[in-house]
Each structure stands twice: as structure tokens, then as C-alpha cells.
Amino acid sequence: MKILVVLRMIPDSAGELELTSDGRGIDREWLDFQLNDFDDHALEEAILLKEAAGATVVAVAIGEGSNRVLQMAVARGADEAIALEAEGDGMIDSRAIAGSIVALARSKAADLVLCGVQSTEDLFGQLVPYAGALLSWPHVSGSSRLGADGSALRVTQERGGGIAATYEIALPAVIGVQTASKAPRYVSGSKLREASKTAIGKAPSEPAGFERSAEIVALRLPGQRGTGENLGDNPENVAERLANILAAKGFAGV
Amino acid sequence: MTSETPVLWIVTLAAVALTAWRSRRYIAALAQAPGASRFDQPWRRLEGVAIAIGLHRKMLRKPLSGILHALIFVSFFVLFTVTIEAFGSRLFPGFSLAPIGGDSWIALLQDLFAVLMLAGLGLAVYQRYVLKPARFRGSSGSDAAIIYVLILLIVSSLLVEAGARIVGGADGSWRPVASLIADLLRALSVPARPTERIAYWIHIGAILAFLIYIPGSKHRHMFLAAPNIYFRNLEPVGTAPAVPPERETPGVASLAQFDWKQQLDLLSCTECGRCQAVCPAYASGLPLSPKMLITDMRDALANDASTPLVGGVIAEETLWACTTCRACIEACPVEIEHLPKIIDMRRHLVDEGRVSPMLQDALTNLTRLGNSMGKPSKMRARWTKELGFPVKDARSEPVDVLWFVGDYASYDPRVQDVTRKVAELFTAAGVDFGILFDAERNSGNDVRRAGEEGLFETLAQSNIDAIRACTFNRIVTTDPHSLNALKNDYRHFGGAFEVLHYTALLAELVAAGRLDIAPADGATVTYHDPCYLGRYNGGFDAPRDLIRAAGYTLHDMARCRENSFCCGAGGGRIWQSDDGVKERPSENRIREALGLGVGTFVVACPKDKVMYTAATDALGVASSLRILDVAELINLREAPSA
Ligand code: SF4
Numbered sequence: 001m002k003i004l005v006v007l008r009m010i011p012d013s014a015g016e017l018e019l020t021s022d023g024r025g026i027d028r029e030w031l032d033f034q035l036n037d038f039d040d041h042a043l044e045e046a047i048l049l050k051e052a053a054g055a056t057v058v059a060v061a062i063g064e065g066s067n068r069v070l071q072m073a074v075a076r077g078a079d080e081a082i083a084l085e086a087e088g089d090g091m092i093d094s095r096a097i098a099g100s101i102v103a104l105a106r107s108k109a110a111d112l113v114l115c116g117v118q119s120t121e122d123l124f125g126q127l128v129p130y131a132g133a134l135l136s137w138p139h140v141s142g143s144s145r146l147g148a149d150g151s152a153l154r155v156t157q158e159r160g161g162g163i164a165a166t167y168e169i170a171l172p173a174v175i176g177v178q179t180a181s182k183a184p185r186y187v188s189g190s191k192l193r194e195a196s197k198t199a200i201g202k203a204p205s206e207p208a209g210f211e212r213s214a215e216i217v218a219l220r221l222p223g224q225r226g227t228g229e230n231l232g233d234n235p236e237n238v239a240e241r242l243a244n245i246l247a248a249k250g251f252a253g254v
Numbered sequence: 255m256t257s258e259t260p261v262l263w264i265v266t267l268a269a270v271a272l273t274a275w276r277s278r279r280y281i282a283a284l285a286q287a288p289g290a291s292r293f294d295q296p297w298r299r300l301e302g303v304a305i306a307i308g309l310h311r312k313m314l315r316k317p318l319s320g321i322l323h324a325l326i327f328v329s330f331f332v333l334f335t336v337t338i339e340a341f342g343s344r345l346f347p348g349f350s351l352a353p354i355g356g357d358s359w360i361a362l363l364q365d366l367f368a369v370l371m372l373a374g375l376g377l378a379v380y381q382r383y384v385l386k387p388a389r390f391r392g393s394s395g396s397d398a399a400i401i402y403v404l405i406l407l408i409v410s411s412l413l414v415e416a417g418a419r420i421v422g423g424a425d426g427s428w429r430p431v432a433s434l435i436a437d438l439l440r441a442l443s444v445p446a447r448p449t450e451r452i453a454y455w456i457h458i459g460a461i462l463a464f465l466i467y468i469p470g471s472k473h474r475h476m477f478l479a480a481p482n483i484y485f486r487n488l489e490p491v492g493t494a495p496a497v498p499p500e501r502e503t504p505g506v507a508s509l510a511q512f513d514w515k516q517q518l519d520l521l522s523c524t525e526c527g528r529c530q531a532v533c534p535a536y537a538s539g540l541p542l543s544p545k546m547l548i549t550d551m552r553d554a555l556a557n558d559a560s561t562p563l564v565g566g567v568i569a570e571e572t573l574w575a576c577t578t579c580r581a582c583i584e585a586c587p588v589e590i591e592h593l594p595k596i597i598d599m600r601r602h603l604v605d606e607g608r609v610s611p612m613l614q615d616a617l618t619n620l621t622r623l624g625n626s627m628g629k630p631s632k633m634r635a636r637w638t639k640e641l642g643f644p645v646k647d648a649r650s651e652p653v654d655v656l657w658f659v660g661d662y663a664s665y666d667p668r669v670q671d672v673t674r675k676v677a678e679l680f681t682a683a684g685v686d687f688g689i690l691f692d693a694e695r696n697s698g699n700d701v702r703r704a705g706e707e708g709l710f711e712t713l714a715q716s717n718i719d720a721i722r723a724c725t726f727n728r729i730v731t732t733d734p735h736s737l738n739a740l741k742n743d744y745r746h747f748g749g750a751f752e753v754l755h756y757t758a759l760l761a762e763l764v765a766a767g768r769l770d771i772a773p774a775d776g777a778t779v780t781y782h783d784p785c786y787l788g789r790y791n792g793g794f795d796a797p798r799d800l801i802r803a804a805g806y807t808l809h810d811m812a813r814c815r816e817n818s819f820c821c822g823a824g825g826g827r828i829w830q831s832d833d834g835v836k837e838r839p840s841e842n843r844i845r846e847a848l849g850l851g852v853g854t855f856v857v858a859c860p861k862d863k864v865m866y867t868a869a870t871d872a873l874g875v876a877s878s879l880r881i882l883d884v885a886e887l888i889n890l891r892e893a894p895s896a
């Protein structure tokens with residue numbers, strides 16, 4: 001099995017977000033970037049599949065800091081690392097990158113594409129259906145467990161209310177990973193240092209062939225919410241004041 | 255006596271052979287162990303042995319144990335002359351100590367020290383079975399008991415033998431105690447010759463039994479304590495063990511990977527439990543006793559077991575419980591090095607990715623951003639914004655003092671006020687200082703001690719590169735942990751700098767009259783020695799000088815200076831959960847301070863400010879015991895207005 005994992009770099013939400021002067025984007029100059037959490041799980045799931053059933057894992061990263069994350073992917077067990085050239089340095093638009101992912105899946109002869117179910121820049125999880133549609137492969141999103149079963153794949157998908165459905169789908173396929181079967185592993189600094197010697201390949205950006213659908217006309221930063229109230233540090237007073245506040249807001253009958 | 259000679263030869267040789275056979279596993283393990291360079295500076299090494307053994311320096315920190323051990327120890331040497339005579343006279347007929355005083359002054363000494371030995375033995379029995387100190391919990395009780403019985407047999411048999419000889423006509427004038435026994439034997443009308451012979455063979459038998467018994471007993475320390483102290487670590491104690499180049503992965507996964515000194519440590523343990531008594535992890539109820547860490551590994555060495563070392567012989571929770579406070583090594587009378595073993599085994603766990611979720615988060619943040627909190631590096635110098643003056647960027651202009659601020663002092667809102675106060679004091683004293691802004695990374699001190707050697711190297715390299723690109727004379731750090739890494743660890747990674755703690759710099763400024771202090775009214779305060787400032791780097795006096803200079807009276811806690819009790823944060827513990835902790839070390843410490851009746855608890859480490867503020871909050875005593883940094887105690891006189 002050959003697995004292509006998509007790793008998207010997103011702005012670190014712990015940083016201070018500022019808008020660009022036209023108000024239509026985030027000023028990325030002073031931001032730190034980090035790997036999209038769901039993509040981290042997708043990578044882990046790929047490595048777990050490799051360990052369980054044998055597979056070749058190709059990691060593809062997009063965005064600022066790709067090289068660092070690709071080295072991490074190699075340290076965790078990926079066999080090949082490719083940095084995807086992105087157009088411009090704006091948001092990672094699933095509609096735009098789907099073409100490049102699909103081209104890579106074809107050229108690498110992948111039979112499974114894994115990516116995170118969503119990202120802060122793709123809250124509706126569109127990358128998986130786009131890639132699936134372009135490849136004409138089946139796709140499932142929101143997986144919490146994958147298991148290889150011959151030429152098929154068993155995909156467990158979390159539904160609401162604690163219900164989990166398990167599908168069996170034929171490969172090749174595209175899966176949007178919600179959580180890996182196991183939490184992403186820790187990879188030690190010495191393994192990272194070792195992996196930093198690995199060569200990182202490059203792939204050009206390919207058009208998806210979609211027409212432009214919509215434009216962002218304005219972005220807004222989160223507004224100031226109500227401020228907190230300090231209840232002091234004396235436990236008895238704190239308890240009493242908290243009880244009064246709850247009562248005043250109608251949370252408890254006093 | 256000639257008929258006894260071949261018998262004694264046979265028994266003695268058999269006993270020696272049996273002893274060697276019983277030691278074979280240890281000997282083989284040591285012979286195959288990786289090398290360790292512990293052969294330098296012979297005089298300094300010998301001096302240490304003389305102080306440790308000759309003066310019983312650490313032993314006497316516990317007076318009763320120290321004295322009883324000294325009694326047994328000295329008596330042993332004197333009574334060894336009896337052993338020499340007992341074996342010599344029969345193995346080599348004609349041998350006698352008489353020509354050098356064997357029947358006069360040596361006889362007198364033997365007589366007296368036999369009694370002192372029994373007195374020491376009595377005290378030992380009293381301590382172990384009546385006083386029952388908690389530090390013996392987990393030590394082998396039967397081992398001690400067997401040795402007590404053997405010593406009793408050896409000493410009483412030698413006295414009875416000498417007494418019987420006197421009954422048989424020997425001169426008793428140099429043997430007052432044996433003469434008393436002779437009187438007793440006469441009164442009981444026991445036959446002299448047979449009694450002498452029976453006592454002799456009991457004596458011989460007990461000595462040989464002792465010899466055979468020793469390889470499997472903690473009493474190996476009779477032979478191994480001196481070499482173990484001789485080969486002790488002479489490197490600065492703040493330098494973490496280097497990873498030997500021949501190791502394929504940074505950690506240690508089996509006992510055989512430990513070098514011979516680390517293995518000799520295991521064999522030398524006396525099970526005295528002094529390490530256990532001072533261990534904050536043990537006191538807090540976590541599954542770590544430094545004593546049992548050593549004895550469990552020792553037993554595994556002897557049993558050749560197939561149980562894996564890390565996660566088997568030594569549980570993972572045991573390894574993660576350690577705060578790396580170094581109190582155990584400081585307390586150990588035979589200089590056993592617990593910490594290098596813990597760090598090496600942690601390295602193995604980290605290399606395999608076996609870390610708790612909290613630690614994983616912290617290490618991932620450190621990898622990504624250079625700080626454990628997950629804060630952007632751009633925000634590292636944010637604390638300077640609220641200062642009334644700009645802080646120099648040491649990357650772009652030369653400074654006298656390069657201030658390495660550290661993570662907690664930079665990012666933690668509970669500590670930033672202290673950091674600003676330190677900056678104000680430096681400025682008031684006219685110190686020309688600058689910081690690294692977002693080029694600073696966590697120093698890696700605790701990363702290294704958590705076993706993350708690769709990440710430590712990355713952090714250290716990044717800091718060393720940033721520091722070397724600056725022009726400065728000295729480095730000052732806020733955090734004692736950074737102090738330790740920069741001063742002791744970075745030397746081996748191409749960064750030899752002059753580094754001092756801010757308390758040392760402030761004390762220097764006070765001594766030079768560069769700070770115009772308005773002294774307080776002499777209120778009494780207590781002070782907590784941070785492990786990495788005090789025990790690790792000897793910084794005991796500067797903070798105390800500052801407290802006095804600020805106009806306060808210092809009342810030290812019982813556990814102070816070298817014996818300071820860790821706050822519980824070090825070695826990466828601050829990135830671990832408190833699961834299994836019955837009493838947090840920080841709360842244990844606050845209770846100690848509350849017992850003194852002081853109103854202020856002074857600290858000199860940003861982590862201490864955080865840990866102890868949390869502890870006073872948890873105990874509900876925040877209003878009666880303030881946690882203040884030394885810098886916060888110092889009030890400057892208002893500058894006279896122009
Ligand atoms: S270093 Fe401190 S916490 Fe660790 S074992 Fe020794 S005494 Fe216990």
C-alpha cells in the first residue's frame with residue numbers, strides 16, 4: 001500500500017492575529033505556523049497502518065515551516081517527504097490545493113490519501129471531497145480508526161451520540177481523519193536531528209481546474225467578550241461570592 | 255597444633271573459593287561494563303576517601319548512626335589483628351604477633367575494642383529495632399540481623415577463647431575483659447583446653463561464614479565503599495552525564511550498558527536509606543525511593559533476570575517521579591550517583607516516545623517554539639513593554655551584562671513583576687545590560703534532565719549561537735535552572751561563558767554600594783535554597799546577604815543550604831501531572847516554614863515563586879505567608895528630586 005498524507009501549516013492561534021491592510025486576510029509576517037492538528041492525526045494513522053500492514057508513506061506538506069514538519073514526519077516513520085509549492089502566501093484553500101494533491105497521488109501511484117478532516121482554514125472539510133471527486137475515488141470523512149483488510153480498508157467514523165459506524169471501502173480511497181487510532185506519538189530530539197539529514201523533495205502547484213467560486217470580502221478579529229471577575233484567594237469568601245453570583249444569574253435557587 | 259593446620263587450610267581455601275563463586279556475576283558484570291574515566295586526580299580522590307571514611311563526615315550528619323558506625327568500624331580494624339593471629343598461627347605454624355606486642359599492648363587494645371564493638375552493635379540493634387527510623391523501610395531486615403549475629407559470635411568467641419587461655423595458665427595481665435571471663439569460666443568450672451578449642455573454631459567458622467555471606471549482602475560495602483568513594487564523580491555536579499559516543503541511542507535500556515562505575519555504585523549501597531529520607535518524590539508518596547532504585551537494580555544485576563530494566567525492574571512512574579534535586583547524592587555516604595542512572599533510563603523512554611501526554615505537550619512546544627508554555631517567541635520580551643525604560647537588544651549593540659531571562663521569568667504573569675523589578679534594580683545600579691529578545695530559547699536544563707538529549711542539544715546550540723553573536727562580558731540568569739545549563743552543560747557544546755545568578759550580581763552591586771537601599775525594619779523572614787542554585791552551584795550566601803542588606807532578619811528552616819528540600823518542580827516534574835502525589839513537596843515545605851512563625855517566605859527562582867504561591871493558595875495560608883522574590887525585598891530610596 002502506498003499512502004499519501006497531506007500536512008497543512010496553519011497560523012499558531014496562540015499568536016496575536018492581525019489583519020492585512022485590506023482587511024481580507026491575516027497578516028502572516030509575524031505569525032508562527034504549526035501543523036494542523038487533524039493532519040497530525042492523519043500522519044499518525046498512516047504510520048500506524050504502515051506498522052500494522054506494511055505501507056510506504058509519502059508526506060506532502062504545504063505552507064510556511066513545511067520542511068521542519070516534514071523532517072518530523074520522517075522521524076516518525078514517513079518514507080518520503082515532499083514540500084508542495086504554494087501559490088502566494090495566503091490561506092491554504094482546499095479548492096486550490098486539491099489539484100496538486102491529486103496530481104501527486106497519481107504520480108506517486110498512491111492508493112490511499114489521508115488528510116485531516118478539517119483545518120482552521122477549511123472548517124467545512126472540503127479537501128477530502130474535492131480530492132475524491134477529482135480522482136473519482138470513494139471518500140469518507142471523520143474517521144477515528146483505520147484498519148487495512150487486504151485490498152479494502154475498514155474505516156470507523158464517529159457519529160453523534162457516541163455511535164460509531166464502520167465502513168469497508170475499496171482502495172484507492174481518500175479519507176479525512178478526525179483522530180488517529182492512537183494519539184500522535186512523541187518523536188525524540190535525537191531522531192529529529194537524525195531526520196534533518198533527509199532530502200526533501202519539491203512538487204509544483206497544479207491547477208485544480210475549478211472556476212473561482214467565491215471571494216473573501218472581509219475578515220473580523222474576535223471581539224472583546226465580557227471580562228472576568230477576580231473572586232480573590234480566600235476559599236471561604238470565594239465560595240460565598242460564587243454562590244451569590246450563581247444565584248443572581250438564576251443558576252441556583254438560594 | 256599441626257593436626258589443625260591442614261583442616262584450616264582446606265576450610266579456608268574452600269571458603270575463599272565459595273566467596274569468589276558467589277561474587278562471579280558481579281565480577282563478570284564489572285569486567286564487561288563499558289569504560290568510565292575515573293582515574294584522574296589521585297590525590298584529590300584519596301583526600302575524599304580520607305574525609306569520608308577517616309572522618310566519617312557524611313556519616314556523622316546522623317549522630318547516633320555515625321557514632322555507632324565509627325565504633326564498629328574502628329573496632330573492626332583492631333579486631334582484625336585477632337583474625338590475623340587466629341588464621342596465621344594455624345596456617346603458618348610458628349606465626350605470632352607476640353614479638354610486636356601481641357601479648358601486651360595489642361592484647362589490651364583487642365580486649366577493649368571487643369567491648370566497644372559490642373557497644374556499637376548494641377546501639378545498632380537499638381536503632382534498628384527500637385528507634386526504627388523510616389529510612390530503613392525497604393532495606394533488608396534479615397541481612398542486618400544475620401550480620402549482627404555473626405559479629406556477636408565473632409566477638410564473643412574471641413573473648414571466650416582468650417578467657418579460656420587465661421584459665422589454662424596464660425598471662426591475663428593485658429586482658430582485663432578476658433580475665434573477667436576467665437573468672438566466670440573458673441566459677442562454672444569449664445575445662446580450659448576444650449573450651450578454648452571450641453571457641454577458636456566458632457570464631458574461625460563465624461569469620462568464614464561472614465566472608466562467604468558478604469557477596470550477597472549489603473556488607474559488601476566493607477570492601478566497596480572506599481573504591482566507590484575514590485572513583486566518585488569529580489566533574490562539576492551540575493553537568494549532566496554525557497552520552498558516550500559509542501552508544502547507538504542516547505539512553506540506557508539494560509544494566510550492561512551502564513559503565514563500570516555506575517554498576518559499582520549498585521554493589522556499594524549500604525541500604526542506609528539516607529537518600530530515601532531526603533527524597534522529595536518519596537516524601538510526596540510517589541513510587542520512587544532512591545535507595546530502592548539502587549537495590550532493585552543491584553538485585554537484577556545479581557539475578558541475571560530477563561525482566562527489561564526500564565519499565566520492568568524500574569517502573570516508568572519511578573523514573574518520572576524524580577525532580578533531579580540531587581539531595582540523594584548529597585546524602586549518600588558512599589557517593590552513589592542515582593541521578594545519572596535516572597537520566598540515562600529516561601533518555602531511553604524518551605527515545606522510544608514513552609512520555610506522558612503532559613510531558614509530550616511541553617516537549618512538543620519546546621521543539622516548536624523554544625518554550626514549554628506554547629507561547630510565540632515574539633512574545634518572549636513582552637514583559638519589557640511595561641518598564642519605564644527601553645531594554646537593550648544585545649544582538650544589535652554591545653553590553654556589559656547579557657541577561658538570559660528564561661521562560662518562567664519571561665512568560666509567566668506571576669513572575670513578570672519580579673523580572674521587571676530585577677530590571678529596575680540593574681538600571682538603578684547603572685548596569686549596562688541587554689537581552690536576547692526572541693532569540694532566547696529555553697536553556698534546556700530540565701529538558702536534558704527529563705531525558706530529551708536531542709532536543710537539549712538543539713536548544714543549547716541555538717542559544718550558544720545567539721549568545722556568541724553578541725558582544726558582552728558576563729551572562730546573568732534569572733532562573734537557577736538556566737544558570738546551571740549555561741554554566742555547566744554548555745561547556746561541552748562549545749559555549750564556555752562566565753555565568754552568574756542575578757542574586758550574585760545584586761549582592762555584588764550592594765557590596766559595591768551601587769544600590770541605595772532603604773532598609774526594612776528587621777522583620778524575620780525565611781529563605782528557600784533552590785536546588786539548582788544551592789546544592790548544584792553553591793549559591794548559598796548571595797541571597798542571604800541580600801536579605802540582610804534589604805533590612806530583614808533571616809531565620810533559616812531546618813532543611814537549608816545543602817539539605818534544602820526541593821519544591822518539586824525540577825527535572826521536568828513541572829511538566830508532569832500530580833497523579834499519585836499525597837503531599838506536594840511544595841506544600842510540605844510551606845508547612846515547614848509555617849512552623850517558624852515567619853510572615854515571608856523568600857525565593858530566588860521563578861519556578862519557586864510559581865510553586866510556592868500555588869502551595870500557599872492550596873493550603874489557604876496565602877494571607878499569613880507571603881511568597882516574595884529576593885529582588886522584591888529590596889526597596890530603593892527615592893532618588894532625591896532635583
Ligand atoms: S534527585 Fe531528588 S527526587 Fe530524584 S531520587 Fe534523588 S532525592 Fe529523589
Ligand code: SF4
Binds near residue numbers: 527545586587588590
Ligand atoms: S544509595 Fe547511598 S544513601 Fe542510599 S541507601 Fe544506598 S548507601 Fe545509603
